[in-house]
Each structure stands twice: as structure tokens, then as C-alpha cells.
Amino acid sequence: MGDIAGIQSMVADLTKMVDGPNPDLSKCKDLVNKLKIELVKCPEFQPGAFLDNSESKKPLILARQTYEKAAGLSILCEDIDGFYRNVAVLKDFYFDYSSILPPSESETLVIALQLLLLLAENQVAKFHTELELIPEELRDNVFVRFPIELEQFLTEGSYSELLASKDHIPEKSFAYFMRLLMVTVRDEVAKSCESAFDELTYPAAQKMLNLDSVTELEQYSMNRGWILDNSTIRFVKDVEGLKDDRKIENAVFEMIDRSLHYAVELERIV
Template identity: 30%
Template structure:
């Protein structure tokens, strides 16, 4: 099968209303073999100038690979595809027609860094993007807003942003980001409280049901009293650490959580 036919079949499969990710993965493997054999998996600017349509098809294949990797929750595969696309976006871009997926994928890269708490790399990557793109693209603005809300501690805004993603693939990384936020909040709760009503803990941790709270509590080693519906935080560091926590810091933490709870409700 020629690259043109392989490309057409892959695009059609991915554009389906109910794409078969397993079949797409098989098609991607075949397409990458063809790209390797034709020397287009990592093209040079000269290749792009001489064969722009073929190099553009290669770019399409890798973009579908990156997007389908996110849908399959395979972050390592997503990183590999984005590493390959770097050549297309930076070295060959002047010879190729505009990509319909580039902005979305660049935004996903930023969101992936944010969800893994790689804040320094997030800013480095963001600063390397064209200013007009950062200012105008909804795909780039989405992770930019999320990062600002994180720095502000406006976690409720991050929570609401789950329903405002510019593409379905963004939902996965936003959920991963919420996991990072929950762990940070949980760490603060463990330092600031001995116990909390289970409903308050659920609200602070942005859980919709008590079953999710129970699972999270078990992962953290917390104890839930089913009679009083109270969660007790395990003091892993011992009483010396608890006594070392300044009263002023504890009061400040309590006030912060109270304000956050009020904003959520």
C-alpha cells in the first residue's frame, strides 16, 4: 500500500464518530514503517522543500499518533510522537501547508507539563512559542489560564475547566492535573487538621461522591469512621512534627481552606 493510501485510510479511521483505537494503532505502526522506508519519519528541510505533500502526509500521521496516544492514556507514546513532530513544526514548517492540529497539540504539550508539575519546563516551552499564538489560540490559552489559577490557588476554577476543554483529548490531562491538586490539598490537610467531617473533605478535594473519597483516603492511609462520618488523618511524621507547626501557619491554612470551601459552595 502506498503512503497516500495508508494516509487516507488512517485519516478516515481517526475521523470516524466511533474510532477503533486498536485498529488505528495497527495502522499507525504500518504507516511509520512506510515513513521510515521512505526517509520521511524524520525529514530534513530539503525533503520538505522537494516533497511538501509527502512530508505533510507524514506530519498528519504523527499528529494522529499523538492524539490517539492521549485517547489511549499512553503519555510516553504521546511524548515520542511530539518529539518526532518537533522537526516538522520547527525545521520544515516554512515549506509545508498549515497544520490543522498543531495548535491543539502544542496546547496538549503545555497541559501535559502542567499535569506532571513540570512548571519550569512549562514556562520554557511557553516562552518559545510565537507571542501572537499564545495570545490568540484557545488551545494555548487553556493551559495558560490553568497555570495562572494554580499559582493563585484558585483550584475551583481548575475544577470547572474540566467541562470547558477545547478538545476531548484535553480532558485526560486536566483530570491528571486534578490528581496533582488533590495530592497537594491532601498534604496540607494532613498538616493542618487531625480530622475533618467526611463531607468537608470531599468538598475540599473536589470529589462528587463518597466512594471516591474512600478510595483516596485508603491510598493516603487515612482512617474513616463510618459512624461519625469523619476522616482522621494519619500523622506520618509523629507528634514532634505536629508540635513544630507554628500556630499562625495553622490558622492561616484553616482560613485559606475556609475561603476556598465558601467559593466552591
């Protein structure tokens, strides 16, 4: 039988470790694993258990807190699969037990993080499926509203608005998935460049790909196999390119509006 007092103390320790500065990730993982083992021993998790009072609900609340911290730990470890596994368990607590357990203060944060990760992985259809499951009253929450607004920017091709959002995340745990989203969007824009142009000047490409320096641009170009020639990037495509720098600058932003993959996929869904 699980020791509720001991479990409660372990959850408090885990919370302090995960939320603190420079957490020891290995120790946090060990504590999460120990907690999961102890929680399974609680009679409230056995078949046929009755949850008819506050004491019988306590192990469920502690389990929910454990998986919430485990989800946060997965982000710190950059473990996407682990994050999804923890969120899958949390959905049972948030939705299936919503009439039994008191609301969790972390629910909207977890929901928003999953939505953001789905955007970062270009899973637009899954994003909308998950969004439909979210109660209407939660969609105006500051955390949940953030990925919803990002998806709107992507659909509209508002690339500048999207880029500005990365500096205004509502909570620090959004940072990792936001970086992944920036990479995904950059790669989609790069694919569009390869299809649309023979070549681009360094300034045009750097501005379009939102890279901070020429060094970053050159490294990114080499990673994609682009040819660098006298401050010009050549894509080696058998299409008629735009040669005039001014035309290229204008076409860059028109192309963003037309060809962001997110908007194309969303149209197919609708």
C-alpha cells in the same frame, strides 16, 4: 521508494479511524506502524534530499499528519510515553520546517495538549520552558490559551476556577489530561491536609478534595491510609488541629491559597 499515492490513502484511512466513533485502537496502531515504515522509504527522507517544490514537500506533510494522528491515538490509548515520542517528532515539523512547510491546522492543538500534560504531571519548570518556545502569535489561540489559563489558576490558588474549567474544555482530546490534572491537584491538596490538620469533617474534606460522594471520599481516604472515625477523617499527625467545624471550613480555602505546590514551585523558578 515510498508510494506517495498509497501513503496518502493510508493517512486518509488513519484519520477516519482515529477521528471516528469507537475506533479500533489495535488496527489504528498497526496502520500507524505501516505508515512510518512506508514514509522512511520516501527519497525526501534520505540524506541530501532537496525540498524545492510542492511534490517534494508532500511526503513531509503526510509524515506530519501521520504523527499528529499518532499523537491523538496515544491519548485514546492513554499512552503518555507514546504521546511524548510523537510530539518530539512533530516539533521538528512545526519549528525546524516552519519555513518550508505550510502551517498545520493541528499544530496549536498538539502544543496545547503537551502543555496540559506537563501541568498534569506537575512539571511546572518544563511547562514554562516549552511556553517560551511557542511563537507569541500562537499564544492567543483558543487551544493554547486553555493550559496557560489553568497554570494561572494554579499559581493564584484559584481552585474553584480550575474545577470549573474541566467542564469547558475546548476540544474533546483535552479530557484525559484534564482528568490527570484533577488527580494531581487533589493529591497535592491531600498532602497539604495531612501537614496542616489533625482531622477534618467529612463535609469539609469532600468539598476541599472535590469528591462527588461520601463513598468516593471514604475510598480515597482508605487509599491514603487515613483513619475514618464517625464522619471524621483523622490524619494521625503530631500537630495542633482545628476542632471547630467553622474554623476548619475557613482554613480549608486559606490553605489552598497558601500551599498549592504549583505556586511554591513557580516562586522557586522565578
